[in-house]
Amino acid sequence: MPGGGRPRRWSGLDERREVHRQIPVAAHLTMQAISRLRTIAKVAEMLGEDEEWPWDLSGDMFAEDGCITVYDLTEDGTVAFTELGLENLQERIRHHREWGLAPRPEKGGEA
Numbered sequence: 001m002p003g004g005g006r007p008r009r010w011s012g013l014d015e016r017r018e019v020h021r022q023i024p025v026a027a028h029l030t031m032q033a034i035s036r037l038r039t040i041a042k043v044a045e046m047l048g049e050d051e052e053w054p055w056d057l058s059g060d061m062f063a064e065d066g067c068i069t070v071y072d073l074t075e076d077g078t079v080a081f082t083e084l085g086l087e088n089l090q091e092r093i094r095h096h097r098e099w100g101l102a103p104r105p106e107k108g109g110e111a
Contacts, residue, residue, distance in 0.1 A: 037068060037080035043089065053103055055079065057092045 040058065044051040058079050061067035066085025071077035081089060096102040 034068075034082050037070065037082060038086060039070070040079040040081070043081055043086060047090070047093065049093070050103065054089060054093070057089060057096070061085065061088060 038046070040054055041051055044054050047054070058067050058081075065088050066082035067088070068080050068082070068085070069077050070080045093102065
């Protein structure tokens with residue numbers, strides 16, 4: 001043995017570290033833990049919008065955008081938003097209003 005020591009035994013931790021070193025850096029991205037969600041009905045109420053329009057806007061939002069499908073007793077489940085998702089949805093609403101593509105708010109909420 002080089003150095004006169006005992007042969008090195010690899011532990012499971014050593015193997016995981018070696019595999020971890022071989023994974024590209026982009027694969028190590030992490031997301032903040034989700035501590036609360038707001039359903040689309042709640043978000044629509046908060047924003048003073050009809051629920052249908054935020055539903056349409058969320059159609060191409062994904063978990064990375066803060067939009068999650070929650071399955072409940074209904075057949076299709078419901079859409080829910082994290083804090084990030086709420087911010088992203090508000091930005092989409094703002095852009096659609098700027099571009100003249102938005103329906104008028106029902107209850108005078110702010111976007």
